[in-house]
Amino acid sequence: MPPAPLPSFDASREGFEAHRAWERKLAEGRWGMVTWPEAYGGRGLNLVQWLIFEEEYWRAGAPLRVNQNGIFLLGPTLMEFGTDAQKARFLSKMASGDEIWAQAWSEPQAGSDLAAVRSTGRRDGDEYVLNGHKIWSSRAVFADWAFGLFRTDPASERHKGLSLIFFKLDAPGVRVQPIPQIDGETGFAEIFLENVRVPAFNRLGEEGQGWSICMATAGFERGLMLRSPARFQVAAKKLVELYRAHEDETAPETRAAVLQSFMDAEAYALSIYATASRLMAGGHIGAEASTNKIFWSEMDIQLHRTALSILGARAELLRAAPEAGDVGRWLDGYFFSLAGPIYAGSNEIQKNIIAERMLGLPR
Amino acid sequence: MDFRFTDEQQMTAEAVKGLLADFCQPADLRRLMQSGEARDEKRWAAIAEMGLAGALVPEAKGGLGLKGPDFVLVAEACGYAGLPEPLVENAGVALPLLAALARDQRSRTILDRALAGEITVAVAHPANPFVADADTAGAILAVRGDELFLCDAETVSLVRQPSIDPFRRLFSIADRPCVTTAVAEVSEARRALDAALDRGALFAAAQMLGIAQRAVDLAVAYAKERQQFGKPIGSYQAVKHLLSTVQVRIEFARPVVHAAAAQLENGDAFSRARISHAKLATAEAADLACRTAIQVHGAMGYSWEVDVHFFLKRALALASWWGDARSHRERIAARTFDRPIGPDSTFASEAANA
Numbered sequence: 002m003p004p005a006p007l008p009s010f011d012a013s014r015e016g017f018e019a020h021r022a023w024e025r026k027l028a029e030g031r032w033g034m035v036t037w038p039e040a041y042g043g044r045g046l047n048l049v050q051w052l053i054f055e056e057e058y059w060r061a062g063a064p065l066r067v068n069q070n071g072i073f074l075l076g077p078t079l080m081e082f083g084t085d086a087q088k089a090r091f092l093s094k095m096a097s098g099d100e101i102w103a104q105a106w107s108e109p110q111a112g113s114d115l116a117a118v119r120s121t122g123r124r125d126g127d128e129y130v131l132n133g134h135k136i137w138s139s140r141a142v143f144a145d146w147a148f149g150l151f152r153t154d155p156a157s158e159r160h161k162g163l164s165l166i167f168f169k170l171d172a173p174g175v176r177v178q179p180i181p182q183i184d185g186e187t188g189f190a191e192i193f194l195e196n197v198r199v200p201a202f203n204r205l206g207e208e209g210q211g212w213s214i215c216m217a218t219a220g221f222e223r224g225l226m227l228r229s230p231a232r233f234q235v236a237a238k239k240l241v242e243l244y245r246a247h248e249d250e251t252a253p254e255t256r257a258a259v260l261q262s263f264m265d266a267e268a269y270a271l272s273i274y275a276t277a278s279r280l281m282a283g284g285h286i287g288a289e290a291s292t293n294k295i296f297w298s299e300m301d302i303q304l305h306r307t308a309l310s311i312l313g314a315r316a317e318l319l320r321a322a323p324e325a326g327d328v329g330r331w332l333d334g335y336f337f338s339l340a341g342p343i344y345a346g347s348n349e350i351q352k353n354i355i356a357e358r359m360l361g362l363p364r
Numbered sequence: 365m366d367f368r369f370t371d372e373q374q375m376t377a378e379a380v381k382g383l384l385a386d387f388c389q390p391a392d393l394r395r396l397m398q399s400g401e402a403r404d405e406k407r408w409a410a411i412a413e414m415g416l417a418g419a420l421v422p423e424a425k426g427g428l429g430l431k432g433p434d435f436v437l438v439a440e441a442c443g444y445a446g447l448p449e450p451l452v453e454n455a456g457v458a459l460p461l462l463a464a465l466a467r468d469q470r471s472r473t474i475l476d477r478a479l480a481g482e483i484t485v486a487v488a489h490p491a492n493p494f495v496a497d498a499d500t501a502g503a504i505l506a507v508r509g510d511e512l513f514l515c516d517a518e519t520v521s522l523v524r525q526p527s528i529d530p531f532r533r534l535f536s537i538a539d540r541p542c543v544t545t546a547v548a549e550v551s552e553a554r555r556a557l558d559a560a561l562d563r564g565a566l567f568a569a570a571q572m573l574g575i576a577q578r579a580v581d582l583a584v585a586y587a588k589e590r591q592q593f594g595k596p597i598g599s600y601q602a603v604k605h606l607l608s609t610v611q612v613r614i615e616f617a618r619p620v621v622h623a624a625a626a627q628l629e630n631g632d633a634f635s636r637a638r639i640s641h642a643k644l645a646t647a648e649a650a651d652l653a654c655r656t657a658i659q660v661h662g663a664m665g666y667s668w669e670v671d672v673h674f675f676l677k678r679a680l681a682l683a684s685w686w687g688d689a690r691s692h693r694e695r696i697a698a699r700t701f702d703r704p705i706g707p708d709s710t711f712a713s714e715a716a717n718a
Contacts, residue, residue: 056707231707238706245701260693263700264620264641270710271367271619278367292615295608349601355611356604360584363599 002061010067010143011188017101017143020067024098033096034072037080041088042096048277052229059231070140071095071102073226075148078218082206090202091167103141103170105149105192106215108134113350115150116159116212120194122151122166122204129153129166129204131174131197139344141190142179144170149192150215153208163211167203168194184336220286225277227345228297230270233304236334237266240308243331247311258307265300269293288358291351298341298348305335367622369433377437383410384445390671393446397530402500403449411451412481419455420563425463426479432566432628436621439567443574443682446674448531450484450497456567457560458485462505462514464556465547471514474503486517491561491687494534498522505547506537512553513544529677559631564686565643566628569621572646572682575675576614579653580607582672583660590662603660610653617645632714637699640692647689650679 003023008016027033028042036051037043046054066072076095079088094100111117120133135149147170154162170177174197179187206214244251244259272293280286308331309316320329342348356362369377387407396404419435421427439452459478462485466475477483483502488495490507498504499522504515521538548556584607587598597603624642627635654676658665665672683689699705704712 060707234705234707234710241700241705256697257693260696260700263705264645264696265616267638267641267710268616268620268645270707271623272616274710275367275619275622282366282368289615292612295612296616349605352605352608353601355608356598359611360580360604360607362584362587362604362607363596 002063007064009186010065010140011182011186014143017067020064021098021101023064024066024068024101028097033098034076037076037092037096041092048225048281049274052231052274052277055229056231056234059229059235062235067140068095068098068101069227070104070144070148071100071146074104074218075102077226078214079205081217082210082214087202087205100146101140101144103138103144103147103190105135105138105141105147105168107137109136112137113347115215116163118150118152118163120149120151121155122153122164123155124153124201124208125198127201128198129201131166131168131194131199133194135192135194137180137189137344138192139189141170141177141192142187146170147192148205150211153204153211157209160212162209163215164208165205165211165214166199167205168197168199172197172199174198183339184333220290225273225280225286225290225293228293230266230273233266233269233297233300236301236304237263240304240311243308243311250313251311255307255310258303258310262300262304262307265296265303269297269300272296288354291346291354292359294345295342295348295351295355298338301338301341302335305331305338309335367619369437369622373434373437376434377441379414380416380438381441381444383414384441384447386410388445388447390446390674393448393531393671393674396448402533408449411449415481416451417455417459417481418479420460421463421475421479425466426476427459427463432563432625433622436566436570436625439570440574440621443571443678444578446531446575446578446678450486450500452567452571453487453496453564454478454484457564458487458505460563461487461556461560464559465505465512465553466514467547468545470545471547474514477502487560488537489557489560489564489686491564491691492685494525494536495522496535496685497533498535498537499524499533504537506544507550507553507557510550511546512548512550512557514547516543519543527677527681529674529681531674531678532681555631561686562628562631562636562639565692566621566624566639568682568686569617569624569639569642569646572643572650572679573614573617573621575679575682576610576617576646576650576653579650579657579672579675579679580610580614582670582675583607583657586661586664597660606656606660610649610656613645613649613652617642617649620645627711627713630713630715633695633699633703634709634712634714637696640687640695643687643692644689644696647679647683650675651683654679 007019010017010020031042031044033042035044035046035054038045072095079091108118122129122131131151146167148165148167150163151166152162153164174195176193178191180189182188240259240262312328315328318325318328357364387410418427419430423429435456439456442452462475466472478485486495486498486501486504488504488506501517503517504520506513506515519542521540522535523538525534525536527534587603588596590597621642624638627638657672661670664670
């Protein structure tokens with residue numbers, strides 16, 4: 002474990018590289034992504050064992066995973082849709098932290114309506130020529146690679162004719178423009194692509210299969226890996242400790258809210274364990290992944306709101322304030338939680354998916 | 365670790381669901397309501413024939429020796445169907461309690477008759493202010509003073525307490541002499557009564573889970589049919605989001621109910637808190653589901669003709685049956701504030717921590 006908490010990976014290159022060094026340390030012990038085969042730097046563990054790893058990881062208070070877009074989203078997708086050569090090329094370097102990934106899906110006019118993407122990938126011999134404008138790409142400011150959604154069939158519309166293509170963020174023709182977030186950090190960015198040439202090898206799956214691959218990725222993202230239950234169980238435990246320390250100063254309804262956060266974190270854990278059992282027995286994650294995303298994002302906000310209510314008038318203090326104590330950690334967590342209902346597909350879109358695919362309501 | 369139900373557990377549940385699909389449709393409920401009879405004898409005979417009365421009674425006492433996970437899906441199915449007859453209370457709570465206490469000949473005879481499906485047993489438990497299905501029971505287990513008695517039903521003087529739920533038969537017991545046997549002192553029966561409360565709360569939660577899903581299913585069916593502005597109302601996001609919000613609640617109540625069933629026998633602070641969590645989460649899910657189903661039905665939802673109100677009323681009743689929200693929240697508080705919490709104690713038990 003690092004002797005002191007690492008500086009934020011979104012605030013500075015220094016913080017980003019400190020997290021990369023941590024990823025390399027994890028990889029030395031083959032702890033980078035324990036579910037992957039040993040050949041790619043993993044340990045070949047099953048999903049329940051991964052959940053146990055995550056429990057220990059969060060219990061220890063280990064750093065956030067700077068490469069989560071790679072190891073939790075693209076990694077499982079590569080495992081399912083990649084060729085052996087692609088897996089060999091990308092997975093080990095992903096697990097080792099040598100290549101850190103950003104997601105480049107959204108565009109200014111293609112947010113919730115992702116199928117409206119206009120960025121193009123024109124085939125030219127053994128290469129694609131990428132052009133377009135991506136936005137809200139988390140980690141893109143300092144990351145090495147991005148996986149993007151491009152229209153490879155110029156005559157196509159909507160979900161058809163899209164392909165998932167990887168590109169280096171320092172390639173000629175790529176310009177990354179940081180976007181300051183609500184908390185002042187530059188966690189996301191715009192990416193402008195102008196005649197960026199990448200080998201056709203960088204396309205994942207078949208040409209035109211991009212949409213279905215993205216949806217599989219989104220399934221992992223919403224369903225299981227993006228937010229492991231231990232994260233919230235540890236947060237709930239800290240909330241209970243915070244409440245105990247301020248018990249005499251809190252309103253009666255705060256106690257009920259603290260208990261609710263504990264229950265919600267437990268419910269989420271039990272649900273994920275049940276899902277993991279099902280997946281290990283050969284099941285697939287479907288639209289219920291959307292219920293997970295709504296549940297954890299709402300839980301995260303409530304948990305942090307409760308913490309801020311316990312902190313009272315001190316809740317607004319920044320970390321730097323002499324009287325802040327551990328207030329800053331809760332405030333950071335609160336602001337981060339506000340993004341939860343928006344990213345990985347807004348909760349309103351998730352509700353449509355639940356209504357149409359789980360409940361069978363008409364489009 | 366495998367958190368899935370076994371094939372056998374699912375087959376038992378499927379058999380019960382099949383029977384209820386045949387005998388417990390809303391039209392059957394309405395017929396029973398109009399007849400004013402205590403129960404549908406044909407349906408009850410079919411249920412008795414399944415031989416589930418002794419599901420949770422140990423084999424040594426003549427039961428099937430099944431556990432929480434074997435019965436929880438059955439209770440869920442009963443909730444989904446809005447079953448009026450006391451399969452859950454009799455097999456899920458009363459008979460395991462009687463089996464734990466029955467030592468004398470008279471108690472054992474009553475237990476044997478109940479296991480054979482000839483009679484049911486009702487429970488007057490301190491957690492509930494009334495006795496459910498006392499009038500159709502062959503015997504009543506009742507706490508009085510410091511002792512637990514087994515009363516002959518025909519000698520007990522019952523006072524009906526009409527419920528908003530037309531299928532719940534609630535009674536108070538008049539304080540008059542009746543033919544009883546003292547089966548245990550309360551101190552001695554404390555353990556058995558606590559276990560009965562756990563079973564009662566768990567299976568009430570399972571029923572509310574079934575009720576919640578039923579309310580959503582009724583609303584979805586209506587929203588697909590009902591047209592306004594030239595389209596089914598279920599195609600509008602305003603309606604979709606109402607129902608998706610409920611489904612999220614259900615999805616995160618279900619694993620708690622199932623985990624609580626797996627831990628039922630532990631009888632410790634951890635398993636009790638999980639049962640209480642299941643009860644709170646399902647009560648909230650069922651309440652929201654039924655109110656949402658009424659809203660989706662519009663004015664029809666407020667009518668006697670649409671079936672949603674049966675489920676709304678059952679959910680209202682079960683929310684405070686076998687412990688109200690406050691008492692269950694206190695059991696969760698005891699676990700949260702006085703026991704280890706965190707990702708390493710998701711499956712904690714006193715035995716494992718000893």
